[in-house]
Amino acid sequence: MLAVASVLLLSACGSPATHNSADVAFAQGMVPHHEQALEMTELVASRTENAHVIDLAARISKAQKPEIDRMNGWLKDWGAPVKAESHSSHGHSDTHGMVDLGNLAELDGTEFDRQWLSLMIQHHRGAVEMARKHLAAGTDPETRKLAQDVITLQEKEISEMESLLPQG
Numbered sequence: 001m002l003a004v005a006s007v008l009l010l011s012a013c014g015s016p017a018t019h020n021s022a023d024v025a026f027a028q029g030m031v032p033h034h035e036q037a038l039e040m041t042e043l044v045a046s047r048t049e050n051a052h053v054i055d056l057a058a059r060i061s062k063a064q065k066p067e068i069d070r071m072n073g074w075l076k077d078w079g080a081p082v083k084a085e086s087h088s089s090h091g092h093s094d095t096h097g098m099v100d101l102g103n104l105a106e107l108d109g110t111e112f113d114r115q116w117l118s119l120m121i122q123h124h125r126g127a128v129e130m131a132r133k134h135l136a137a138g139t140d141p142e143t144r145k146l147a148q149d150v151i152t153l154q155e156k157e158i159s160e161m162e163s164l165l166p167q168g
Helices: 002-012 021-047 051-078 109-137 141-164
Strands: none
Touching: 021 051, 021 109, 021 141, 051 109, 051 141, 109 141
């Protein structure tokens, strides 16, 4: 009943809400997820000379920095906390598709490439899963478009990374 009254009130004000709690949760989860990807891309320049890995890391960084800014802007516009609060009382421990970087920062050369690509594949799969869940529940058109873009781009990058993964 309160939700209906809120929607009617917002509609009467001329600015209907297009987002729901799934949109907020997606942005709050994807921001730290993208931030971890940026943390991973920052390691590349000093750890490898593999031109393919260097190029891929640069493209990931270039794509995800503006997305972080967009999502933080949405959260601000929606009056939602930019950093999601962790509530163990919700009965789930959603890690937002994060990966354990382990000793990645200590590796270099081919060992670094193998570990970085393996972790980034896992990381991207987490993002794709988050985006798919969002598409099933989110209502905001811009947030849904970003989720679809994440799926499209990151699935393409997963295939690319799988082809770059050193064997052995």
